[in-house]
Amino acid sequence: xxxxxxxxxxxxxxxxxxxxxxxxxxxxxxxxxxxxxxxxxxxxxxxxxxxxxxxxxxxxxxxxxxxxxxxxxxxxxxxxxxxxxxxxxxxxxxxxxxxxxxxxxxxxxxxxxxxxxxxxxxxxxxxxxxxxxxx
Numbered sequence: 001x002x003x004x005x006x007x008x009x010x011x012x013x014x015x016x017x018x019x020x021x022x023x024x025x026x027x028x029x030x031x032x033x034x035x036x037x038x039x040x041x042x043x044x045x046x047x048x049x050x051x052x053x054x055x056x057x058x059x060x061x062x063x064x065x066x067x068x069x070x071x072x073x074x075x076x077x078x079x080x081x082x083x084x085x086x087x088x089x090x091x092x093x094x095x096x097x098x099x100x101x102x103x104x105x106x107x108x109x110x111x112x113x114x115x116x117x118x119x120x121x122x123x124x125x126x127x128x129x130x131x132x133x134x135x
Contacts, residue, residue, distance in 0.1 A: 022059075025052045026090040033083035042074070045082065049074060061098045061105070062089045069107050 032045040
């Protein structure tokens with residue numbers, strides 16, 4: 001973290017604001033990462049990551065390994081990796097795909113940036129079910 005970037009004070013009751021507050025924190029991190037990639041100030045990203053890290057340690061996903069990877073990418077000065085990883089984590093949180101797809105827990109990005117297909121293949125089939133009514 002840069003010497004000028006100070007995390008805002010987070011209160012524990014903000015943890016209880018639910019998924020909306022958590023989604024806002026991830027959105028703030030991604031926006032700061034996008035600005036950093038475009039040549040903006042990394043300090044804003046560092047502050048957003050520090051703010052987010054306060055409550056993320058209480059959640060199972062993304063877990064300690066992925067949060068450490070976010071911090072390591074920032075320490076290495078790698079804005080593109082920071083943005084890619086933050087986006088992938090936020091997407092997995094939004095779609096809840098981390099519950100079904102083990103790859104969401106991996107540091108290696110196997111995806112192409114698209115949301116995983118979470119619907120059963122049956123929904124896309126052209127087969128139609130025949131309903132039989134009983135008299």
